[in-house]
Amino acid sequence: MRNKITLLLLTQKGYEVLKALIADVPDVIHSVISAADPTVVKDFHDDIKKLCDHSGITFSNRTGRRTIDTEYAMAISWRWLIDARSTSLIVLHDSLLPKYRGFNPLVTALINGDDRIGVTAFYANDEYDRGDVIAQAETRVTYPMPIQKAIELVTENYKELALRIAKAIANGDRPSSYKQDEKQATYSLWRDEEDYAIDWHLSSDSIRRFIDAVGFPYKGASTTMDGRKMRILSAEAVDDVAIVNRSPGKLIFFQHGKPVIVCGNGLLRINEIIDDQTKSSLLPLPRLRVRFK
CATH class of the missing domain: 3.10.25.10 (Formyl transferase, C-terminal domain)
Structure with missing residues (x-):
């Protein structure tokens, strides 16, 4: 389905992006997929579902749907593998790639005391977080910086990028991209209770x-x-x-x-x-x- 996006959303960032798209370019949204995430206190799954129901957008849970039949899909805070063989999958990632590929990059950036945080939109490929970059948005930070405040800051970066990309797709334009610099790549490992x-x-x-x-x-x-x-x-x-x-x-x-x-x-x-x-x-x-x- 051309000029349409399937959204795979989780967390406050996914919820706020959904609100922004509904307010500005609602017709580009084909459907929304979400999931419960027990690793966080609040995953926004129910909030996303309620917003979809209120806005007349098709909603499904991750476990109940496997096929994506739109030209594009966009994933935000997604933690699971996605079968994107029949779509162009755009991932929004919590870092300024190629820095902090992998898991919990925003947490890692704050632990390390970085003075810039941000978001990268890129086309997914077979190797995680190594796809071609579409665009980036960044915010400068000072410390102390609680994670909730940092999430609110990068959420604005998410909304900026998502709206830019969605408007291009709605107009029939494929967002352009460029290669990552492999020499600058770093990785952030997954975290569990021990961490x-x-x-x-x-x-x-x-x-x-x-x-x-x-x-x-x-x-x-x-x-x-x-x-x-x-x-x-x-x-x-x-x-x-x-x-x-x-x-x-x-x-x-x-x-x-x-x-x-x-x-x-x-x-x-x-x-x-x-x-x-x-x-x-x-x-x-x-x-x-x-x-x-």
Whole structure:
């Protein structure tokens, strides 16, 4: 089907792009496919479905539909393989390719303290995230930068690119593209529950960025105390002191009633920490002799 797009959407970014397309170029949308994603607290699957139902757009779940019969498909935040043999598949990716090919690139960029984040639209091929680039949009950032704020920023990049591409397709134009520079390519690995764990041997600034980068809509940075898993949702680096027997992970003192933890370099004050199971606050901590692992 010419001049039409099948959308494969997930997360807030997919939802906001769908809203923007409906408002500006609704006729280019043929149908929407979405899926539930248990790896995040909120996947926007239900929001996407409700918006499709309200707008009269055909909606289907990933498990219930396999065939894409439009000239183009566009994938946003999609985590599964797509059979694109009969369509031109355009992927919008959370990085400025060829940097951070792979998984969770926005999280990786924030952990690394990058001063630019952004989105790349490219034609998918047989090797993931190596296709020809259609366009990029970027945003400069400063820290601290919570992941939710970063998502809101790159969502604007997503909308900008999606609208530009959709308008071209609606006009019967194939979006032009160019090759990636393989010499500049880097990769970001997939993350699972183990990757939420804080490494207290890192600097306090690095740990602060990590906590901010894996917060809501993700599960939150984890640590353990006496074998009990907990999530640190908010923290900030504070001035270091001279510790002659430095031991990362130990509580050194309380500041404004909040525990201050020794890091590999620097100190970190924990402002919000919850039990992983009950989600209840664990502040104030019951004692001074605490070691996080």
